[in-house]
Amino acid sequence: xxxxxxxxxxxxxxxxxxxxxxxxxxxxxxxxxxxxxxxxxxxxxxxxxxxxxxxxxxxxxxxxxxxxxxxxxxxxxxxxxxxxxxxxxxxxxxxxxxxxxxxxxxxxxxxxxxxxxxxxxxxxxxxxxxxxxxxxxxxxxxxxxxxxxxxxxxxxxxxxxxxxxxxxxxxxxxx
Amino acid sequence: xxxxxxxxxxxxxxxxxxxxxxxxxxxxxxxxxxxxxxxxxxxxxxxxxxxxxxxxxxxxxxxxxxxxxxxxxxxxxxxxxxxxxxxxxxxx
Numbered sequence: 001x002x003x004x005x006x007x008x009x010x011x012x013x014x015x016x017x018x019x020x021x022x023x024x025x026x027x028x029x030x031x032x033x034x035x036x037x038x039x040x041x042x043x044x045x046x047x048x049x050x051x052x053x054x055x056x057x058x059x060x061x062x063x064x065x066x067x068x069x070x071x072x073x074x075x076x077x078x079x080x081x082x083x084x085x086x087x088x089x090x091x092x093x094x095x096x097x098x099x100x101x102x103x104x105x106x107x108x109x110x111x112x113x114x115x116x117x118x119x120x121x122x123x124x125x126x127x128x129x130x131x132x133x134x135x136x137x138x139x140x141x142x143x144x145x146x147x148x149x150x151x152x153x154x155x156x157x158x159x160x161x162x163x164x165x166x167x168x169x170x171x172x173x174x175x
Numbered sequence: 176x177x178x179x180x181x182x183x184x185x186x187x188x189x190x191x192x193x194x195x196x197x198x199x200x201x202x203x204x205x206x207x208x209x210x211x212x213x214x215x216x217x218x219x220x221x222x223x224x225x226x227x228x229x230x231x232x233x234x235x236x237x238x239x240x241x242x243x244x245x246x247x248x249x250x251x252x253x254x255x256x257x258x259x260x261x262x263x264x265x266x267x
Contacts, residue, residue: 001182002178002181002182002185003178037202037203039177039202039203039204041204043181043204043205043206043245043246044181044184044185044206044245045184045206045245046184046187046188046189046190046206047189047243048189048207048239048240048242052236052239052240060176060179062176063216104215104216105215105216105260106216108216108217108221108222108257109216109217109222111222111223112222112223114219114222114225114228115216115217115218115219115220115221115222115228116216116217116218116219118219118228118231118232121225121228121229121232122232124229125229125232125233130233130236131236141176141179147178150178150179151178151182155178155179155182156182158179159182159183159186159188162183162188163186163188167188168188168189169188169189169190169191169239170180170183170188170189170190170191171190171191171192171193171232171235172176172179172180172190172191172192172193172205173192173193173218173219174176174192174193174194174218175215175216175218
């Protein structure tokens, strides 16, 4: 685990208590300045080996994408955000995507999901032989402040799925 | 996303992320990253620019193969601002 969750939980509870009034007033910049980011100094590192043309790639975005007809939207009302993750299939079409994220303007992504989730470009690169394979499953989360359940539940489940599909490289695209 | 990237890399899978705020990226310290000059919510630039989106993915593959030190952030030169909101910054 790249962060000390107990240390985070203590700092986070204090942050929620101190930030609730600003959150309710919509002062997002103010509360994020005080957010207890706990990032250790060391950087995890898996040396890249092999060739893209022989490997499988997966995407993760934090743009708040979900499948409108089959998945629940993300919670945007809570100060905690939403610590869940949606699976997005590789053959997804623009019109199937819903977007729920309270802290960025979605209007450009509504025109073209590839500016934050370049799934169609990845498929084209597979067809052109530049990458080996686009994974069958890709992922989106949304705005989340309480990262403890994200780190202990949603991300481990997602990583199991990534490993089951033998993904070699993950590209992460935040908003 | 910084936490997610770290957790995946710790599991033995190579990752590369994108960002547009140098200060935020310095704080998050991703294993590998591309830094772009696009605004919030459009890390690959303008909607519909297929060749640019493709170019950035190719740049990501190049960075994967050539970044050898943990924490390197490679800057990309491409620029585009929303015509309707040219001064848009974080959380506006």
